[in-house]
Every structure is written in C-alpha cells, then in structure tokens.
Amino acid sequence: KLAEVAVTGFYYGHSRTKRGFKILVPSSGKVIVILTVAALRGLHLSGADVKTAYLYGFIEEGIKVYMRQPRGYEKYQDGEPMTCQLVRSIYGLRQSGARWEARLVKFLVSKMGFERSQCDPCLYKIKKGNDYLWLCVYVDDLTFASTTKEFRNHIFKIIQEEFNITDTGNLTWILNTNISQDLEKGNVTVSQQVYIEDTVRVFFPSGVPKVTGRTVPCDPSISDLAPLATGEMIDPRYRSGVGKLVWLVAISRPDVAYAHSMLARHNQGGGERHMQHLMKAFAYLGRTSHYKLTYGRDNFPTMCKFIESHCDFRTSVLDPETLICFTDSSHGGERPMAGELLMIGACLIAWKAYRAALTPLSSTEGEYLAATKAAVEILATQANGKFLGVDLKPPTIMFNDNKSAVMLADSNTSSKRMKHIATRIAFLREQISEGTIMLYHSRTEGQLADIFTKALEGKKFRLFRAAVMNLPLNTVEG
Secondary structure, X not given: OEEOOOOOOOOOOOOOOOOOOOOOOOXXXXXXXXXXXXXXXXXXXXXXXXXXXXXHOEOOOOOOOXXXXXOOOOOEEOXXXXXXXXXXXXXXXXXXXXXXXXXXXXXXXXXOOOEEOOOOOOEEEEEEOOEEEEEEEEOOEEEEEEOOHHHHHHHHHHHHHHOOEEEEEEOOEEOOEEEEEEOOOOEEEEEOHHHHHHHHXXXXXXXXXXXXXXXXXXXXXXXXXXXXXXXXXXXXXXXXXXXXXXXXHHHOOHHHHHHHHHHHOOOOOOOHHHHHHXXXXXXXXXXXXXXXXXXXXXXXXXXXXXXXXXXXXXHHHOOXXXXXXXXXXXXXXXXXXXXXXXXXXXXXXEEEEEEOXXXXXXXXXXXXXXXXXXXXXXXXXXXXXHHHOOOOOXXXXXXXXXXXXXXXXXXXXXXXXXXXXXXXXXXXXXXXXXXXXXXXXXXXXXOHHHHHOOOOOHHHHHHHHXXXXXXXXXXOOO
C-alpha cells in the first residue's frame, strides 16, 4: 500500500552527516583567497549555519523515492503498513546534497540577485551601490565577507526569511579551523592548534618527547623509504596517521607538505620504518602546534626585500595585491618531487608538493613541466580574482631557479631534446607572450618552493618557513 506523504521536518534511520553525491565543496584555496583579500581590504568576516539544510531540497520531478514510516508516526491500511513517498529530500539519500544545492542556487541567483562564479560554483557575490558581499558555501555553512556589517545583516535577513538559519557572528571557525580577524591591525590568522594537539595526543599519550634545539618535520632519509619487504608487518596506525596530515597540509601547515607527500607514497602499507618518519612529523607538529598562517599587508615589505636579495627583479612594480608564484622541481630518480606556491603579495593562498607525472630527461625539462603546471593554477586564480573584483595586477610574476627553463620559455627556438613536450612549451610561451605570466630566474637560495621538493637543513628550512607562513624568524618552538 502506498500513500503520498510530504515529508518536511524529520529524518529517519541515518545520522545527520554532510555526505552524499554531488555536494559542491570549495577547495581550501578559494576560502583562503577570501580570507586573504578580506585582510588586505579590511572586509568584515562572519558566518552562518543553515539548520536541517538537506530537508529544503525537493525531489526531482519524475523520480519517486519511498521510505518506511518513521517510528511513532506509523499508519496502516487494511492492516498493512503504508509507505511514505518523499516530496523533499532527507538525510541519507544519495541525491540530497545535490537537491539542497539546487534549491540554494535558485534562491540566491534568481530571487536575491547573487552572481555565481563559473570557476568555483561555491562562490557568490552581490553588490549594491558601494557595498558588496562575497558568500562562500560549504554544504550548510555560509561564510560572508562584506564591506560593512549593515549590508551583511541586510543580506542575512533576506536569507533567513527563506531558510532556518543561525547567525554565528564573527567568523571564528570554518572547516575545523580557527579564524581570527583583527580589523585594526588589518590581518587574519588561520590556526589548527586544537586539531593538531588532539591528533598528536593519539601518537604521544605521555606528551611529545623533548629534544635539544629546533627540529624539522623530516630528514633526507625519508626519500630513501622503500615499500614493505616480504615478511614485514603492516602498522595499522600508519594509513590513518598519513590521512590526518592531509587536512593540516591543505589548510594551514604547508611546512609539512613535503613530508606528507613522501609518506603518502606508502599508504598501501607502512611498517616500523615508515612509522618512525611519521612519528617525527607528528612530533614536529606537536612542538609547533601554535604556529599560524597570517594574512595582511605588514609582511609585504619583508617579502620584497627577500625577493630582491635573491633575484635581479625590481619589486618596486609590485603591490600587496600582485600575484606571485614560486615553482621548483627536483631531478634524479623516477618521477621526482615538484612543488609550487602562490601568493597575493606576501600572503600564501595556494601550495602544492607533488610527485611529477612523468620522469623528466633533464633538470630543464623537470623545471619547465613544473612551471607549466603552476601556470594552470595561476589562470584559475586570476579568474577567481576577476570574479571577486580583485585586480591581481597581471602579469603574475613567476620565479624559477633554472636559467635554461627561463630561457626556453622566453625563446621561439625549438630543441630536438624537447619535442616530446612541445605542447607544454607552446602553452607557457603563449601565456608569457600574452602578458598573463612573467617568468624570472631566482637563485636557489631564494627559491621558496624548495620547501616542497626536498628535506632542507634546519637553518634554510626555518628561513623559508618564516617567509611562507609569515612567521618571525625568532619564533620559539614548543
């Protein structure tokens, strides 16, 4: 027996989770871009939470979904239990995330007049007069960046009329991360100290062992790790531990990106040898859990001095909203490490430590491939900046420490030894000729992307870490 019942206010048989198919989730980089520009321009950051978000989505026309009756609301016909046909989505359906997203988009775009980003569909903007507001959506969490609190409250009230939404006030938590904004100083800090301390406590119940001097997250021997040999035991904690590093690397701790990338190569099975390196990374995190990423204008002059001390580039043409990129690649061995980082002024907005997709035949080829890959990220970042109305002052300045790669990108000549990557050569040259990117040579001592491609010795690591994370050089480790 079937009875069509509109289900509008309950969920049954499933825990309330943010899972489901086709949930559009913003990458951490896009959230960080908003935090960065909010710091540079003094925008007010705030948040809100939509209650029972999935219940607002409507089941698509022509699709019938049925469920058992919820406990306490059973109805019978001729002695047989009836079944509910869903009119709205509920928690537990695979399409619930997509249906909620469709309902929200229709309301924001069609009724409120928001404009949606084509590059990142989780970003929205609206402008009225001199006031504007940016909205970033993460399932049922909303993050606002607005010119004034009054304009933000006006937008919030309109959304509140449509959905049951809670105002969480000034932005303090997002993606399990603590956010702190100081409008007077013009900076925003990002910290995952609570998450780090909770995670480290699992591996060191009695506390992180004390060491003399300052530490690094890994040593050069990590690159020599080999897969488990026959007979070696798998440590069940290894894969979980590597997984816990992912969130830290993606949000606030680029200084452990290289260690994570090397450890993740052995996710299929890590033993005692692998655990030793993993424990060293967590011990380092435990001693530096108070470290924060800082966004603001104060460190821009310091970054300019750093660039000029290691490069012939004159930083007088830069300003705090210029997009800057460092890219690097190792050489030797099969599919070596490569890395890249993007900054708006001196504010780190995107970074990556990865294993090259193919084995380069020369150091020039490896560096050129890394620069080409970084160029793709630059184009996406420029598009997001354009959508948000942020003038990233093209061209983007890209620094590479391989003179041959720089000359190859700036030349129209061809090389028989490079014909197998002709498409990549043409792509990067096009971006340079169109003025989208300018590629400059930087000496190895000033190549910040080195922190993503190799295990650096202590002094150089601390120097690069301070430049990347906007930390003072005399930062004290725990």
